[in-house]
Amino acid sequence: MSLVGKSEIDVEIKAPAAEFHEVISGRPHHISNVSPAHIQSCEIHEGEWGKPGSVIFWNYTHDGVPETAKEIIEAIDNEKNSTTFKVIEGHLLEKYKNFHIVVQATPKGEGSLVHWTFTYEKLHENIPQPQGIVQLALGMTKDIDAHLTEQKA
Template sequence: MVLVGKLSTELGIKTSADKFFKLFASEIHELQNICGSVHETNLHEGDEWHHSDSVKHWTHILGDGGATVKWTVEYEKINEDIDPPYGWLEYVGKCTRDIDAHFLKQAASVAP
């Protein structure tokens, strides 16, 4: 019997939703240059990042600054003795903070 679950977290960011979305929609290869814990990015399903058959789901709101990032992890456990993957939420939380800090530092270096 497979046990299915879902974990979600929402994190506030100071970066615009547009910049954050663009990173994951078309510049995912840059993630390994922004987050120290990401060593490589690969497409696991589909022909290419921009192909309609690739597995992606995005919901976003565009704005001038500040947004909320929501991460959802869907998982299957092979038995009840296995804990839910809370570590994944901690991991994406750290990556989110790293990305936000990167964009804020980038904006500060460009500001007059």
Template sequence: MASLPCKLVGQVAFKAGGDVFNAIFTNNAPHMTKITPSKFQSCVLHQGSFDTNGSILEWKYTLDGKEGSCKQVIENLDKEKRQLTYKFIDGDLLELYKTFSASFHVETKNGVDYVTWTLDYELLKPDNPHPVSVLNFVIGFTTDIEAHIFGA
């Protein structure tokens, strides 16, 4: 039986400015280890650069109290549109999901910048959990970035 593609989406207002959020991921992803050390322990560039499609990064992270790792390829980086997609090519999440990608885009509505995260995935087994904890994780570090910028 073929699995169906699934999607989870979460959006959060980002008072520090969407350009700031976008710049962290497109110019200085390793800085996430300093902003949210309880979530990200390392970010290593294996191929390319942090702001180039096709580049490969490896992250060490803590999700739900468990250490994990993943390798991702930058699939769709568009600085002007303030969007980025990471396709997971190795790591813990691929033990549960046939395919997995995480993307964000920043949009401005009525003078407020919003960061929208989208998780696209296929379950390996029908009884595997949907990655709600991963969505909470990305929303959580988005708000952590904002707190870091404001010095909270």
């Protein structure tokens, strides 16, 4: 059995792709205001908001448990509305040797399609797929969408 895995989820939203991407890539510290059940805080530890190479620290709730993650922003592609994160510290690395997250928003009709990709390597074969993190991303995406579309109503 392979220890390397990939989980993906697509979420249709009403908000424009570029606006969703701007929150994820440039203003992640605002997510705790719009999705407090999922994200309690996001702080910058190195670099600048919205810049590749920056290190951000998250306090979040995963499967009902408060957890933390430190991530480096590996890439931001504003043309493709895509942001790539690599987890460098935190609870996820207790189960996974490495963990990457790619978030891409693509225009679709009057809204967008947000595609989350989680790639990881488990520390051993008894580690489950990260379904709790996938559900966290789903909830957070819906909260951000509600916030962005409520502002226009």
